[in-house]
Amino acid sequence: MPQQRFYTLTASCPDRVGIVARVSGFFAAHGGWILETNLHADREDNRYFMRIEVKAESLPFLLAELRERFRPLAEEFGMTWKITDSAVKKRVVVLVSKQEHCLYDLLSRWQSKELDIEIPCVISNHDTFRGFVEWHGIPFHHVPVTSDNKAAAYAEVQRIIEDVRGDCIVLARYMQILSPELCEAYPGRILNIHHSFLPSFVGAKPYHQAYQRGVKLIGATCHYVTAELDQGPIIDQDVIRVDHSDSVEDMVRYGKDIEKAVLARGLRYHLEDRVLLHGNKTIVFR
Amino acid sequence: MPQQRFYTLTASCPDRVGIVARVSGFFAAHGGWILETNLHADREDNRYFMRIEVKAESLPFLLAELRERFRPLAEEFGMTWKITDSAVKKRVVVLVSKQEHCLYDLLSRWQSKELDIEIPCVISNHDTFRGFVEWHGIPFHHVPVTSDNKAAAYAEVQRIIEDVRGDCIVLARYMQILSPELCEAYPGRILNIHHSFLPSFVGAKPYHQAYQRGVKLIGATCHYVTAELDQGPIIDQDVIRVDHSDSVEDMVRYGKDIEKAVLARGLRYHLEDRVLLHGNKTIVFR
């Protein structure tokens, strides 16, 4: 069925009696038809998290007015909040190096509208996938990164992201460590796929580390990028079984299947505003 | 931490604007502190499902009065509903035959209070586990079932269940098909663990069937018992990988691990009032 237009409220605030009553009462008072509600009370930090989808056409005003009308309530409860519109496609900038699996996977989902997003451009430190990306009608930017030009290169990457008004940045096996400036410019908006089951095997060559330790499962982790390498909030993870007969090369190969699936899931949660940050952890309203 | 006492409302009704607002408003008006809320709108059948935990001591009245005060609202929305009290332990009658794995598993969870239930008795068509059960201080009833005495046997089983005021009945690999009368006497209150991934391999010897078909995963299914064999609403399922080197005996052995885990999970969801029936399907608010 054709997806109907809806607004998504995500909010968090100190927990107290009556939050849901007031918020759902607000929508009900305007005839708002709620499609989906997810609520979570963190008992340790006494903080409340919510995500509510309301059918756009059920409300008697537009998004700007909805935000204005909701603002006093949000302020009363001390909320961190936003309301997004399902009709506004998010703009996802993809960064890639020389491995193809996540790139093919993302473009496949984009091409079929499984991910209903805009990809305003792909940026790479190699020219490898120019033809493939451009064939899809997507601009491709080759920004080489060397040990000498990092500052300039990341300034250029940031300039491009700003230029195309990217909402979110996906490191689709981008084999470079972003500059702290870039990480901090887009908090909660840069997603990485790390090829290990974090916190195991931080840093370089995690499959080699996994092979050396003799683990029986290998994994991948989709997380938000922060300035501290591989330490950002985890969005999703998964694992696959390996055994003694698997070489590092086999692990790399199995890992690719996990990586692309976990990255796609994590990205989807992010795009649908299902991920709320809570310190260095995430609430993911599946 | 010691679990605090709470009431659990579960309800379903036709979907319309304002359900959550009214229900959460009801609790807020009385100062009710909500611990957990789960909501689901079935868009196909336009039906709304909810489960709300509210801290008992936050309300200024007791359970009976809560029920009385909530009733008008429930009737207004045409709800099927109930409110349970976490301080009232459920009484779980366990039926078992000659396989030990689910019985040991359940008594282990009962002994450690992981399952905070009463087991008023165990009923079996064999005398095998009398000593084990009685050692735990639980009464044991041997009710033999033969092709000739089924009606009388199940009447006796039902009499025992009534006698001990069983809230729920668990078929912990009870290798007999209950009489339709017994199934219908306890709708949504008898849980079975079937040793296949339903709807594959209904009926007898599912591991033999799985072996013959050459499947690469085998599974188990926890479901409510209805008069139609292995067709009741599914609560939980899981699978485990097998391969060509596994004999039927190996599958039986692997299967036992899945069976006891899935049964325990399904039972827990049931006991915590996390399972709502929707036709022949379940809503499970994990």
Next chain:
Amino acid sequence: MPQQRFYTLTASCPDRVGIVARVSGFFAAHGGWILETNLHADREDNRYFMRIEVKAESLPFLLAELRERFRPLAEEFGMTWKITDSAVKKRVVVLVSKQEHCLYDLLSRWQSKELDIEIPCVISNHDTFRGFVEWHGIPFHHVPVTSDNKAAAYAEVQRIIEDVRGDCIVLARYMQILSPELCEAYPGRILNIHHSFLPSFVGAKPYHQAYQRGVKLIGATCHYVTAELDQGPIIDQDVIRVDHSDSVEDMVRYGKDIEKAVLARGLRYHLEDRVLLHGNKTIVFR
């Protein structure tokens, strides 16, 4: 590391004392360096299965002579056998309809040489993916299939397969039922991905069937195609968890991730001669 050239013997025969001794003795006598050995005795049918990789350069003769020299031993034991050469790329014909996920996935693996195969052509009953396929330098054949032209259409498909000397045919979500003639022309050489956990939900719209039954896991099955729909030998299967909040559309979406992963695994096993047929079952030497 660069993969070294090797020969792969796969064989099955009635079980008896001394099979491994004779076969491994044969290779040892010629200085053959064995890279990998997999053996399986089916105790029910008393049949023996083996797969042996031997380093090509360790033998003092070429493949044709290896086959000649091995033949008497194979005949003595009544073996069904073959020896393949890792240096000869298999020719995989891909059939596709209008869904992109398996096609993108296979071309991604082909492009990166993760699957070191030739794809001599893609055949489709729709023209949808002509541009994408041809961009990769792979010929594309549009063979429409209607209720009226099935015989002619499948004759054309078969003609193309013969023309390009296809070793194996992959139905990458090809939404048509092949003619019995086509199925029988390539026994053990046509791989399909069925979008359910067989034997559950045979035939059309399995995700709708799964949704109706209320299962808690959905799956996909890679199997060899036989004339009987969805009944062929299973090569690999996998599942993913779903719950009451997932619509049929969600299941379709989750299912795609399982489908492409399971198809790719099954195809890889097939291409590496790791799948031996045993009646309607498979031995898969991972």
Next chain:
Amino acid sequence: MPQQRFYTLTASCPDRVGIVARVSGFFAAHGGWILETNLHADREDNRYFMRIEVKAESLPFLLAELRERFRPLAEEFGMTWKITDSAVKKRVVVLVSKQEHCLYDLLSRWQSKELDIEIPCVISNHDTFRGFVEWHGIPFHHVPVTSDNKAAAYAEVQRIIEDVRGDCIVLARYMQILSPELCEAYPGRILNIHHSFLPSFVGAKPYHQAYQRGVKLIGATCHYVTAELDQGPIIDQDVIRVDHSDSVEDMVRYGKDIEKAVLARGLRYHLEDRVLLHGNKTIVFR
């Protein structure tokens, strides 16, 4: 079917041409009927590993003579090897503290002969499970461990193990760190279940660590105990999904199900001589 008696050869040696030919030739020359063969060549270290089950009655001599006759061949190839007899039950000493789940699980498997072992005694630093263990007819030893008496306590534990001629020691959630002397007295014979997915979350309170890091899967690891805490060779691992709604207590509860399943699998592999050590890694011939 009744399990037939068999001998199991496990061996490892430097890889070279002809190992399998010679070993299988040895058995064939004596009419030995091989039930199962598993072989592995480690290409990095150029070492060969094997496990062969041969039907006892197919050989014209007894175990002692089999060993004598095999010895020259083993020496020629520089093998580390042993041959065990399926008719000799292994003697498994279980160490436990105050958590019941692994203990119930092991005794359940022992009681049903799924694990066909002897349990000559259970040793605990608490008296909690004396009644339960003794009800099963198994001797129970209470050996308190305090910060002051560790040396004496572990000497006592070792004395008991020696006294009952324990073949293998299982730490079934034994919440004490063994003395280095004890670890080194039984290399490759002490199995532990660690309640995390190693190498993540070494040491105390791994579920608290997992909760703090916000991982989306938690796990358990069965490994051989060495003097270095949680660093021994991994035999098996598994994971289960968690999310933001799960408290530490929930994780502990989910974790118990994984712990007992992984411990039981790892123990079974060990008892069936399916685990071969290779440095700090394991070959597990499933």
